[in-house]
Amino acid sequence: MKALVYEGPRDVVVKNVPDAKIERPTDVLVKITSTNICGSDLHMYEGRTDMEKGRVLGHENLGQVVEVGEAVDRIKVGDWVCLPFNVSCGFCKNCERGLTGFCLTTNPGMAGAAYGFAGMGPYSGGQAEYLRVPYADFNCLKLPDDAQDKENDYVMLSDIFPTGWHATELAGVKPGESVVIYGCGPVGLMAAHSAMIKGASKVIIVDLHPDRLALAEQIGAIAIDYSKGSAVEQILELTDGEGADRGCECVGYQCHDPSGHEVPNATMNDLVKSVRATGGIGVVGVFIPEDPGSRDKLAKKGEIVFDFGLFWVKGQHIATGQANVKAYNHYLRDLIHADRAKPSWIVSHELALDEAPEAYKHFDARDNGWTKVILHPAGMQKNPKRQSTQKKAVRKEAVHAHSPA
Ligand SMILES: NC(=O)c1ccc[n+]([C@@H]2O[C@H](COP(=O)([O-])OP(=O)(O)OC[C@H]3O[C@@H](n4cnc5c(N)ncnc54)[C@H](O)[C@@H]3O)[C@@H](O)[C@H]2O)c1
Ligand SMILES: [Zn+2]
Ligand SMILES: [Zn+2]
Secondary structure (H helix, E strand, O other): OEEEEEEEOOEEEEEEOOOOOOOOOOOEEEEEEEEEEOHHHHHHHOOOOOOOOOEEOOOOEEEEEEEEOOOOOOOOOOOEEEEOOEOOOOOOHHHHOOOHHHOOOOOOOOOOOEOOOOOOOOOOOOOEOEEEEOOHHHHOEEOOOOOOOOHHHHHHHHOHHHHHHHHHHHHOOOOOOEEEEEOOOHHHHHHHHHHHHOOOOEEEEEEOOHHHHHHHHHOOOEEEEHHHOOHHHHHHHHOOOOOEEEEEEOOOOOOEOOOOOEOOOHHHHHHHHHEEEEEEEEEOOOOOOOOOOOOOHHHHOOOOOOOHHHHHHOOOEEEEOOOOHHHOHHHHHHHHHOOOOOHHHHOOEEEOHHHHHHHHHHHHOOOOOOOOEEEOOOOOOOOOOOOOOOOHHHHHHHHHOOOOO
């Protein structure tokens, strides 16, 4: 089968690899029709992880089941399914509590496994024609009969929509509260979408890419371009000097100053300053225990200089980590089904698998207009029902999804 293979830093190619197949009776095989490129792929693409050469990338996957293992009960051939990026077992201590991002059995020695991901187990990614899905009864999210019509929305349930939602959960967002989000990439935009759905009174989002900030404004967020002045000062001004009730970190360890120079503690310390006393901070942007590729001495060891004194005095709390996608994906699916959520408004490009290497280049450069790329490995024409997300009308729907019914 054809798949996108990581060959080394900034070097990915589409080539033939051995077919994905059922390996255990609890597996299913999925023909991938939509698979996204994610900001997390970029940490690997840039050579800033210990990703092994020769591995297939892709953890944001949706498709149709083509084969089921003998021990699979619930999932049938022909089902349309979206796969959480986490590979989880369903029976370990963490999975039993719903913490499927920290499964203890699928990646022994670590907590948490994922498809096509550095340090998260041997699972091959879905930027490919087919994907093997372990513990399929547990992991597959079945999609309703509008699966194909809303494919570009439902594919966001694999990662970024639940992850954005998770950021707001970790921060503790409640109706009526103000929320500041650092990072207006796909994850930050999904955090903004989630905060709006939860009834936040004010959503402020910080980045320096005008195209991304414009998307946030389309759903009613207040955009701050931190290359044009201090974000913290503007946030304090917008919140009567108090700071926002809640803050979300949606950038991660490669956060940088306006000139592009990496400053790994920038967003965390800015959040402490931007959030009010006793407020909550949710961190879904990825931080890693070792970053040998960093120029920063401490960051090489996964450490940052953190403004703990101010954090303590303000009595804030922080929660972090990979999103437990299964904790939210059913509910978020139903919001999409009911037209109360429209995550596809951020999609900028739908491309064939062969175009993936070029797409990685543009998305990695955060080139203007490259907000979110969906690859369609089964072909661009196979699904006549799939709604193109590049129409203005669809983006308007995203705005309307936030209006009270
Ligand atoms: N916790 C999880 O489960 C989970 C899941 C998916 C992605 N992630 C992580 O979330 C992060 C964001 O993902 P994405 O797909 O949106 O990536 P992205 O790289 O496309 O977006 C990050 C955005 O942050 C902006 N940024 C950089 N420095 C900044 C600063 N100092 N202040 C404000 N904004 C700044 C960039 O301009 C960019 O637009 C990544 O670290 C990714 O690995 C985590
Ligand atoms: Zn992702
Ligand atoms: Zn588990």
